Amino acid sequence: MTTETQANKTKPILVALGFAALTLWAAATPPAGPSAATAKLDTGDTAWMLTASALVLLMTPGLSFFYGGMVRGKNVLSTMLQSFIAMGVVSVLWAVVGFSLAFGDSIGGVIGNPLTFLMMRGVDGDPHPTLSPTFPLALFAIFQMKFAIITPALITGSFAERVRFSSYIWFIALFTVLIYCPLAHMTWHPDGLLHKYGVLDFAGGTVVHMSAGLAALAGALVLGPRHDHRQGEQHSPAHIPFVLLGTGMLWFGWFGFNAGSALGANTVAVHAFMTTNTASASAMIAWLLVDGLRGGKATAMGACIGAVVGLVAITPAAGFVSTGSSIFIGAVAAVISNLAVHWKTKTGVDDTLDVFPCHGVGGIVGMILTGIMADKTVNAAGDNGLLHGNPTLFVHHMVALLVVAVGVLAGSWLIYKAVDAFSPLRVSKEQESAGLDVSQHGESILDADPAATAQ
Numbered sequence: 001m002t003t004e005t006q007a008n009k010t011k012p013i014l015v016a017l018g019f020a021a022l023t024l025w026a027a028a029t030p031p032a033g034p035s036a037a038t039a040k041l042d043t044g045d046t047a048w049m050l051t052a053s054a055l056v057l058l059m060t061p062g063l064s065f066f067y068g069g070m071v072r073g074k075n076v077l078s079t080m081l082q083s084f085i086a087m088g089v090v091s092v093l094w095a096v097v098g099f100s101l102a103f104g105d106s107i108g109g110v111i112g113n114p115l116t117f118l119m120m121r122g123v124d125g126d127p128h129p130t131l132s133p134t135f136p137l138a139l140f141a142i143f144q145m146k147f148a149i150i151t152p153a154l155i156t157g158s159f160a161e162r163v164r165f166s167s168y169i170w171f172i173a174l175f176t177v178l179i180y181c182p183l184a185h186m187t188w189h190p191d192g193l194l195h196k197y198g199v200l201d202f203a204g205g206t207v208v209h210m211s212a213g214l215a216a217l218a219g220a221l222v223l224g225p226r227h228d229h230r231q232g233e234q235h236s237p238a239h240i241p242f243v244l245l246g247t248g249m250l251w252f253g254w255f256g257f258n259a260g261s262a263l264g265a266n267t268v269a270v271h272a273f274m275t276t277n278t279a280s281a282s283a284m285i286a287w288l289l290v291d292g293l294r295g296g297k298a299t300a301m302g303a304c305i306g307a308v309v310g311l312v313a314i315t316p317a318a319g320f321v322s323t324g325s326s327i328f329i330g331a332v333a334a335v336i337s338n339l340a341v342h343w344k345t346k347t348g349v350d351d352t353l354d355v356f357p358c359h360g361v362g363g364i365v366g367m368i369l370t371g372i373m374a375d376k377t378v379n380a381a382g383d384n385g386l387l388h389g390n391p392t393l394f395v396h397h398m399v400a401l402l403v404v405a406v407g408v409l410a411g412s413w414l415i416y417k418a419v420d421a422f423s424p425l426r427v428s429k430e431q432e433s434a435g436l437d438v439s440q441h442g443e444s445i446l447d448a449d450p451a452a453t454a455q
Contacts (some may be wrong), residue, residue: 055256213360
């Protein structure tokens with residue numbers, strides 16, 4: 001038996017033993033005693049946040065259809081599973097330590113104390129005076145968990161069709177703990193550095209989409225292009241109806257993503273619901289118009305990608321800008337992302353499903369335009385942007401954009417390299433040729449016998 005074969009057999013055993021130890025620790029952890037909460041529970045807010053949490057979770061299966069329909073037939077199941085598995089891995093991580101790292105007592109405004117809510121101690125049915133004043137802290141933790149789940153799932157489109165499944169699991173675990181949680185803390189915790197600096201990110205333009213897009217760019221660079229990738233060529237998607245279905249699920253779930261970030265059943269939530277819809281609609285139209293001006297046809301793929309770009313771009317601004325501004329934001333983001341996708345095809349970067357040009361660039365455009373178009377009359381908890389006489393917010397957003405971009409890109413690069421050092425990120429050329437469905441999972445939607453071609 002070779003050393004590599006022995007290692008391949010030993011790793012799953014060690015991981016299984018580690019997970020078994022974790023479950024035993026979780027079972028032995030006693031619940032916290034009753035809290036001394038004095039805030040009054042609002043049943044309307046609680047009902048809305050339960051609904052919003054479910055809507056946000058629906059986005060991850062929606063993403064799996066969105067991405068799964070775009071890849072080639074031999075990689076549909078593996079691509080979809082990469083989204084679904086995030087619901088398992090990140091949910092457990094979040095319960096153990098992730099929520100504490102993101103929203104625990106602040107350590108220097110950069111990260112939460114891992115002991116604050118370790119294993120969800122003290123996270124119960126009572127409101128929290130700062131994080132969830134009118135609904136249970138446990139519900140706030142659940143709502144935020146859904147954001148943490150979809151962020152690494154978004155990254156998968158950049159290295160689709162060539163990543164080893166076990167290495168991907170290690171990556172999303174490390175990314176969640178080392179990048180997502182600190183960024184969420186800095187942006188959304190009352191004592192976070194970016195929050196105190198005045199940066200406005202209503203629902204995750206920076207925390208979710210910029211971070212995912214930049215990590216996707218790093219992933220595409222580290223893993224390198226697919227073996228059969230040709231610069232400027234586009235592969236044929238496996239199932240465009242899957243893309244349409246995924247877009248519908250994402251658009252529907254995004255109402256929980258953005259309107260839920262008002263953290264209550266209130267007028268800001270209604271406004272965010274409106275701006276979310278109009279930005280996506282505007283972006284869909286703008287994307288198709290750009291394609292048409294380039295001599296192309298109005299395609300289902302173009303409509304879907306445009307709609308999602310609009311949803312991405314409005315995310316940081318949804319509760320801070322007017323409805324008219326949301327139409328502008330959606331259109332501008334669609335034009336810039338469309339141009340970025342077109343430019344990317346002329347480079348050697350194989351970002352398989354254009355995660356950086358769409359999510360990364362869309363999030364960046366949304367963050368910049370929030371700093372320009374934010375209006376305090378829309379949301380008194382926000383601030384005025386450059387267009388409304390406050391250049392400070394715009395400057396702060398540009399500084400934060402630079403810091404976050406450098407930090408996430410460098411941090412993700414290091415995580416990819418660290419994972420690759422002990423668990424190779426790429427499958428072999430033969431496994432890639434056979435398709436990840438067969439080589440990684442022994443399953444296929446095609447007619448081939450998985451057992452006959454698995455590597």
